[in-house]
Amino acid sequence: MDQEQSPPKHSMKKDPANYPWVWWVFLALGLAWVPWPFNGTVHDIPLWALIALGMNVLVSAFVVYVIFKVWSDSGNSGEEDADGPH
Amino acid sequence: MDLTDSLPFGPGALGFVGLYAAVLFGIGYFAWRQNQKQTLSEFFLAGRNMSLPVLFFTLYATQYSGNTLFGFSGAAYRDGLGFLVCVQFMTAIVIAYLVLAPPLFRLSQKHQFITPGDFIEHRYQSKGLRLLITVLMLFALCNFTLAQLKTMGTAFAGISGGRIPAEYGVIGLALVMLIYESLGGMRSVAWTDVLQGLILFIGFLLLMYSLSTQNMDFTTALSTLAADPERAHKLAPPEGDGIRTWVSFIFLVGLGAAIYPQALQRIYSARSVKVLKQSLAFMAFMPFCTALIAVIIGVWVAAKFPDLTHAMGTDGGPVVLSETVLPILCLEVMNSSELGYWAVVGIYTAILAALMSTADSSLLSISSMITQDIYRPVFNPTADQAVLTRRGKQITWAIMVVLVWLALGYRGTLIQLLEIKFELLIQCVPAFYLGLYRKELSAKTIAWGIGAGLIVTMGLNWAGSLGLADQNYKRVWGIHTGLIGLMVNLMVCLPQLCKKYIEKN
Numbered sequence: 001m002d003q004e005q006s007p008p009k010h011s012m013k014k015d016p017a018n019y020p021w022v023w024w025v026f027l028a029l030g031l032a033w034v035p036w037p038f039n040g041t042v043h044d045i046p047l048w049a050l051i052a053l054g055m056n057v058l059v060s061a062f063v064v065y066v067i068f069k070v071w072s073d074s075g076n077s078g079e080e081d082a083d084g085p086h
Numbered sequence: 087m088d089l090t091d092s093l094p095f096g097p098g099a100l101g102f103v104g105l106y107a108a109v110l111f112g113i114g115y116f117a118w119r120q121n122q123k124q125t126l127s128e129f130f131l132a133g134r135n136m137s138l139p140v141l142f143f144t145l146y147a148t149q150y151s152g153n154t155l156f157g158f159s160g161a162a163y164r165d166g167l168g169f170l171v172c173v174q175f176m177t178a179i180v181i182a183y184l185v186l187a188p189p190l191f192r193l194s195q196k197h198q199f200i201t202p203g204d205f206i207e208h209r210y211q212s213k214g215l216r217l218l219i220t221v222l223m224l225f226a227l228c229n230f231t232l233a234q235l236k237t238m239g240t241a242f243a244g245i246s247g248g249r250i251p252a253e254y255g256v257i258g259l260a261l262v263m264l265i266y267e268s269l270g271g272m273r274s275v276a277w278t279d280v281l282q283g284l285i286l287f288i289g290f291l292l293l294m295y296s297l298s299t300q301n302m303d304f305t306t307a308l309s310t311l312a313a314d315p316e317r318a319h320k321l322a323p324p325e326g327d328g329i330r331t332w333v334s335f336i337f338l339v340g341l342g343a344a345i346y347p348q349a350l351q352r353i354y355s356a357r358s359v360k361v362l363k364q365s366l367a368f369m370a371f372m373p374f375c376t377a378l379i380a381v382i383i384g385v386w387v388a389a390k391f392p393d394l395t396h397a398m399g400t401d402g403g404p405v406v407l408s409e410t411v412l413p414i415l416c417l418e419v420m421n422s423s424e425l426g427y428w429a430v431v432g433i434y435t436a437i438l439a440a441l442m443s444t445a446d447s448s449l450l451s452i453s454s455m456i457t458q459d460i461y462r463p464v465f466n467p468t469a470d471q472a473v474l475t476r477r478g479k480q481i482t483w484a485i486m487v488v489l490v491w492l493a494l495g496y497r498g499t500l501i502q503l504l505e506i507k508f509e510l511l512i513q514c515v516p517a518f519y520l521g522l523y524r525k526e527l528s529a530k531t532i533a534w535g536i537g538a539g540l541i542v543t544m545g546l547n548w549a550g551s552l553g554l555a556d557q558n559y560k561r562v563w564g565i566h567t568g569l570i571g572l573m574v575n576l577m578v579c580l581p582q583l584c585k586k587y588i589e590k591n
Binding site for chain 2: 014015016020022026033034036037038041043044045046048052053055056057059060063064067068071073078084
């Protein structure tokens, strides 16, 4: 292993963690993700459970969107990371 | 009823398992032929060359263990739809990967990391912190493997129809794992994970099929529960403490499971960032095919068999609920038709596959960490790759012997410590998540944070036993003690994270 240390850089705009809007969307989805006390049923399935599962589908879909549209894979391997975080 | 009794498996089922073991040996042999060099990277990371199907299935088989089938269905029996949280926390793990995977993959390629400890020493320039985090991770992993081995023995005894005792099952399956793992290392483990992951996936589909063949469909099960005042709460949304526990679960499992060493090493093993991204994209939807099915089974059994809490085991003691729900469904299916019988054989093989795939991945991670993070720096800093690889194999066998011994008979006070593995592992979260992005954090701060988090977590867990309170706390105000410890841990890190901002103002 290479023991040489270099300081982290904060300009890794290619990573999802560096896009604040991604986490605001996750926060908004997260608030709806938590079960809310909705009464009623659809085909005997409680509405709150259906909404929680529906939100989970949205969260998963957004995860996939972030993976393919936000997370850049230019360079394809570690070679592009000359200015990596450390 | 537990796993070992009442399921009338014939000798054919045992033959099915024998065939499965033979295929595992074959894969191990083939992986051994493929290993080109005697290096740690080749043995522990499959030469950093995992393709999409291999990486996806190894992630899947490692993340979804026997616990998913037994534990989740048992919890859903007890908590009803309130345990739908498991679908969400399994999704949260993939969200956590969005933070960890991109920089960690690049760094691992650039600096040739083998273990999580390699990243820690590289980032913090501290051998002490590397050792501390390695010990915490080893503790969590050994515990994890131990739990798989114990269930493996019971599942094997079940499928052999009681002809082969659980002890022989544990030893036999441990030997199978050791042989294919020694032959091909991570390559064997990952390739067998493809088979095991496929069997597990088919097992879940068979479970859904099994439910559809029953005379009570799922919506009827829901209306049965709704009509019974004593069980209607299993369909109600969580409130108060329940909501806080729900959110706590998402953070605890989401953040913690993503830093399991075997999970981090799979990030290191990806052939390219493209393969890693595609694998994680598939993983984002796997909770619907696995965790959700386990919840449906638990709720269905809760409707059909309301009195399992009063069930007694063969020894006269109370049955552990989580080990009961699935066998009860299986018994129903087995008795329904010949096809149902073979479906249950398939489900039990899937259970064995799930247990083995989780155990072999953990075992390989354990031996990689002992070899690379402890043996190499402490005992043999000048050892070459071939020697280290050989030591890695020897360490794998030694660890397995100890774990099998523990699985077969150990009942000491350590058991209490083993129950809080996840709460301890999660204290490593700041070292990885913050360490990847914030240069201000030093090794000393991370170590103090871990120390503070551990004290709070263990203090709350054993507050009653230590005479500090009237009871031990697993949760406070609905929040898991591990997460409370993590909050304290983060508060220790906070001043250093804000230092630059404070100095500027």
